[in-house]
Amino acid sequence: MGPIRRFWDVCSDPVEYARQWKRSTGGKVVAHTCSYAPVEILRASGALSMRLFGKTEDFTFSDGHLQAYCCSLVRGILNEALAGNLDFLDGAVFPHTCDSMQRLSDIWRINTSFSLHGDLVLPVKLNTDTAKTYMVDVLKLFMQRTGEQLGVVITGEDLEKAIQETNSTRKALCDLAAMRERSPGAVSGSDMYVAACASMIMAPSEWLDTMNSLLAELGQAAPGPPAQRLKRIVLSGGICGNTQIYDVIEKNGGVVVHDDLCTGARYYEGLVAEGTGDPVGAIAERYRTRVVCPAKHAGIYSRGQELVKIAEEKQAGGVIFLLLKFCDPHAFDYPYLKRMLDDRGIPSLLLETEDPWSIGEHGTTRVEAFMEIVRQR
Numbered sequence: 291m292g293p294i295r296r297f298w299d300v301c302s303d304p305v306e307y308a309r310q311w312k313r314s315t316g317g318k319v320v321a322h323t324c325s326y327a328p329v330e331i332l333r334a335s336g337a338l339s340m341r342l343f344g345k346t347e348d349f350t351f352s353d354g355h356l357q358a359y360c361c362s363l364v365r366g367i368l369n370e371a372l373a374g375n376l377d378f379l380d381g382a383v384f385p386h387t388c389d390s391m392q393r394l395s396d397i398w399r400i401n402t403s404f405s406l407h408g409d410l411v412l413p414v415k416l417n418t419d420t421a422k423t424y425m426v427d428v429l430k431l432f433m434q435r436t437g438e439q440l441g442v443v444i445t446g447e448d449l450e451k452a453i454q455e456t457n458s459t460r461k462a463l464c465d466l467a468a469m470r471e472r473s474p475g476a477v478s479g480s481d482m483y484v485a486a487c488a489s490m491i492m493a494p495s496e497w498l499d500t501m502n503s504l505l506a507e508l509g510q511a512a513p514g515p516p517a518q519r520l521k522r523i524v525l526s527g528g529i530c531g532n533t534q535i536y537d538v539i540e541k542n543g544g545v546v547v548h549d550d551l552c553t554g555a556r557y558y559e560g561l562v563a564e565g566t567g568d569p570v571g572a573i574a575e576r577y578r579t580r581v582v583c584p585a586k587h588a589g590i591y592s593r594g595q596e597l598v599k600i601a602e603e604k605q606a607g608g609v610i611f612l613l614l615k616f617c618d619p620h621a622f623d624y625p626y627l628k629r630m631l632d633d634r635g636i637p638s639l640l641l642e643t644e645d646p647w648s649i650g651e652h653g654t655t656r657v658e659a660f661m662e663i664v665r666q667r
């Protein structure tokens with residue numbers, strides 16, 4: 291099986307991957323729900339850290355606990371847990387971000403009985419010195435409790451090793467993203483997406499072996515057309531679970547040159563400093579300095595400034611906002627982000643979807659129409 295096929299397979303059934311991993315290694319599996327979960331600490335405990343993406347075809351179990359106006363991501367994750375599909379887990383971690391995620395944590399705690407339940411209350415405002423002190427304290431306590439609940443002692447050495455391994459996955463994803471931009475014919479947007487998604491599910495050593503094979507394969511492939519001749523698009527939003535959007539953009543003469551998503555660059559860009567002697571502090575510093583998601587705060591216009599900077603640096607012809615229905619944090623940010631792009635003459639499209647896994651026919655038509663007005667840069 292080729293390396294990219296392996297990533298596609300894992301992403302098509304993450305639960306089956308994690309079950310098999312547990313069966314073959316006897317290790318523990320800890321799920322998490324957001325890119326503010328410190329995967330380095332979970333990996334340092336020896337567990338497989340697995341991001342949950344939920345399924346959206348059925349909300350039979352979650353509907354008894356969550357209103358229909360919660361986003362489908364949260365409803366889908368809860369449904370999977372209550373339906374028993376995640377019975378192999380040893381625990382789950384819920385960073386306190388949006389209201390829906392916080393309520394998910396409470397409902398999960400009351401209705402499941404995994405050994406570990408981690409509520410991670412990081413500060414909302416990130417750009418102050420006190421935020422850093424507070425965040426370090428919270429992360430240290432989290433590390434201690436994670437160890438206790440999993441029955442292991444997590445040492446500074448374990449954490450340093452996990453930081454190095456996680457950094458390696460992030461660097462490799464940055465390399466792949468650079469390759470996609472240089473040579474979009476060789477790396478499609480959907481291949482980039484599955485590689486990133488698989489890195490949040492697979493054991494890092496296995497993922498790195500697969501990724502190294504993929505990068506070697508791509509290094510030998512003939513380069514595709516340079517991205518300069520294509521319409522350059524930035525995607526911006528929360529979680530993106532669908533590969534359809536990339537295919538529609540590419541079929542219409544475009545290439546995604548940056549994914550400002552928590553399943554994209556916001557997850558893999560920015561490394562944790564290695565060898566500082568203070569690994570927890572280094573993790574906190576990455577959270578403080580990475581591009582914030584709208585559930586956090588680092589200045590009134592910081593997200594907008596960052597998005598404009600990215601769009602200009604990447605010479606994007608347009609920005610597509612992916613908004614999951616009922617996602618308040620992203621919906622609140624959208625008007626000012628659009629206004630800042632308008633002020634710089636960068637066209638944008640708001641694509642609101644009920645289902646993170648598909649943009650549907652209507653969405654396809656809207657993206658096609660948008661691509662017609664996007665200029666090559």
Ligand code: SF4
Nearest residue numbers: 324387528552583585
């Ligand atoms: S958008 Fe923010 S809160 Fe929502 S899942 Fe992503 S990082 Fe977490």
Ligand code: SF4
Nearest residue numbers: 361388390528617618
């Ligand atoms: S940030 Fe939005 S998409 Fe993510 S869990 Fe919260 S409401 Fe859902």
